[in-house]
């Protein structure tokens with residue numbers, strides 16, 4: 001149960017126990033739908049990359065562009081893809097759209113329940129931007145729409161120039177990461193960017209891909225030759241979605257790790273995560289086309305190691321006796337006193353004798369442990385991310401880690 005009172009409690013009479021259940025159920029739905037959606041995306045892009053020209057001349061004449069033999073689940077499958085449409089429409093046709101819609105709807109509901117209802121503690125961080133709850137919520141929703149419009153305009157303007165489009169969408173993602181981290185609390189900023197990219201993906205399905213399928217079907221029903229253009233555009237958007245899957249996933253997961261969203265210049269960390277995700281997709285898409293570049297996973301692994309080294313908070317903070325920033329120690333001491341840490345913890349330097357949590361003189365926590373615990377809380381210890389600024393958390397972590405290790409202030 002969350003200890004920080006939420007706006008949901010105030011506004012709708014929801015208590016934090018109910019919010020926890022909504023969180024659990026919506027999160028399950030969201031993850032399950034997203035698995036189904038990303039699974040179909042991976043499968044169909046793999047299928048398209050692996051198609052071979054049809055073996056049978058009759059199939060070729062009937063409009064089959066490519067086929068693939070597959071073995072799975074105890075049997076053989078023979079899948080064929082038509083250039084535009086089969087000569088006659090089949091009676092049963094499987095569609096793939098509810099995975100996308102359910103993922104978006106459950107994801108948005110989660111944002112509302114967890115971030116908008118508790119905007120003052122989760123979405124707004126006065127040390128980042130001085131926004132009222134409603135300003136932050138409006139900006140958050142508005143940016144979802146802006147992201148889609150900007151992406152859609154880029155697709156229309158740049159037409160078939162895939163390289164220019166890839167670069168522009170990359171720039172759009174970088175700008176989104178930068179803007180979000182200047183507006184929202186660090187954790188919410190990561191989520192916001194994931195939600196913006198996820199909105200682009202779901203809107204691609206709703207506004208481009210599914211309408212393209214309807215054009216094919218309506219044309220066949222009316223007995224006219226379907227216009228292939230919408231189908232080709234649908235395919236292009238579906239490939240874009242494939243490249244967005246892992247950046248979105250990494251963004252959502254990184255939001256659970258203060259080492260990522262709590263870092264200085266967190267937007268750059270976010271960009272690194274997104275780039276790694278898209279790069280991983282590129283590796284697999286090339287591989288399924290028969291071009292395996294082993295340097296790619298090696299380069300990605302090197303980049304992850306470099307990221308881990310760059311983000312290591314212990315390396316950035318002077319160790320015991322290593323000349324800790326005396327000013328930070330002083331500020332941290334003040335935070336320790338005013339934030340109520342003393343009520344629960346023992347720390348000789350602060351004359352604190354609390355016994356609810358571990359004795360910090362004995363525990364001698366590292367900088368990283370203090371900043372993680374203070375940011376997120378654990379068990380009985382409440383999270384301070386909404387009450388203390390990033391700077392204050394860093395200061396109190398410098399203070400506790402140095403003092404408890406016996407450094408002279």
Ligand code: HEC
Pocket residue numbers: 336339340341342343344345356357358363365369370373374378379380381382384396400
């Ligand atoms: C309501 C009581 C309470 C308050 C207030 C509180 N803590 Fe804690 N703290 C705890 C408890 C309980 C734990 C153990 C959590 C666990 O591991 O389940 C803990 C764990 C920690 C740890 C990890 C220690 C270890 O060795 O695992 C650190 C560091 C810490 N707190 C620092 C702080 C600081 C700094 C503040 C003030 C900003 C603070 N705490 C405020 C109760 C509190």
